[in-house]
Amino acid sequence: MRSDWVLPICTGHERLKDENGDKAHPTQKPESLLHRVLIGSTNPGDVVLDPFFGTGTTGAVAKMLGREFIGIEREESYRKVAEKRISKVRKFDREALEVSASKRAEPRVPFGQLVERGMLRPGEELYSMNQRHKAKVRADGTLVGDNVKGSIHQVGAHLENAPSCNGWTYWCFKREGKTVPIDVLRQQIRAEMHN
Ligand SMILES: C[S@@+](CC[C@H](N)C(=O)[O-])C[C@H]1O[C@@H](n2cnc3c(N)ncnc32)[C@H](O)[C@@H]1O
Structure with missing residues (x-):
């Protein structure tokens, strides 16, 4: 994997809004970023800790990918947004997760x-x-x-x-x-x- 990553910022349907239509969090991260981090560094069933949870992007992607997670967030309003968001997330089916795992497990050949x-x-x-x-x-x-x-x-x-x-x-x-x-x-x- 390259060390410089080009990923779109978090916009469109992914960007969480509050009841006034404003951004629910000023620095919500894109799910594609967490997808890459978690696929590259964890296996299904691992536990991921995010001590700066915000809207819970880490938890949402961890759940999709069959990882467990622990989130810590000091702002109650963000915790509520995260809980609601993650409750709607569905885990990818087992077969799709196995494909991800075996690809990562392939030995690196320089x-x-x-x-x-x-x-x-x-x-x-x-x-x-x-x-x-x-x-x-x-x-x-x-x-x-x-x-x-x-x-x-x-x-x-x-x-x-x-x-x-x-x-x-x-x-x-x-x-x-x-x-x-x-x-x-x-x-x-x-x-x-x-x-
Ligand atoms: C950059 S944001 C995280 C954004 C998150 N990755 C997302 O996608 O929504 C950092 C978060 O850490 C929280 N935070 C900062 N200091 C904290 C602390 N000492 N304990 C818990 N949460 C903290 C802030 O309230 C903020 O929501």
């Missing part, structure tokens, strides 16, 4: 491991899935392209002028005339880990 193991050679060219860009593999597991160098994700994002890019699904290599996504090599390493 791109450099593909180079270390000789699956890709330093100097070899990778091609973007849309065939518009190419970059060269370096011995240290980074890429170098037109006026850019960095990780598979950084170089992909730069070339696409995008805030982020999943380099595993963006880059391909060529073998015997075929274009193959580098993710195939990652899956190969993961399959060996499971044996």
Whole structure:
């Protein structure tokens, strides 16, 4: 996961309002933020503590994701908003939660491991899935392209002028005339880990 996150602020139907139609809390966080934090750092059944609970965004998302939670909030009016909000939340079904858990459990494979193991050679060219860009593999597991160098994700994002890019699904290599996504090599390493 990247260390800089681009997420929409909390607006629209998600933004809680009081009886006058004003914001129920000045700094209500977006559920997408808590979704990412909880998926990335907890498993179903874990207990999450939020000592600055506000409108209970943490509790609402924890409940959806099958986590337990403890919320602490000093303002009674916010506690009431949070309680009402969370009472309406429904947990995702078990199957959907299992998918999230198993994805997180997949072992991390650094791109450099593909180079270390000789699956890709330093100097070899990778091609973007849309065939518009190419970059060269370096011995240290980074890429170098037109006026850019960095990780598979950084170089992909730069070339696409995008805030982020999943380099595993963006880059391909060529073998015997075929274009193959580098993710195939990652899956190969993961399959060996499971044996
Ligand atoms: C940034 S807001 C949290 C917003 C929340 N994440 C949400 O999405 O609604 C911080 C909250 O912490 C509460 N707070 C601040 N100091 C506190 C304390 N010492 N004990 C309990 N709650 C506190 C404030 O009342 C405020 O609602």
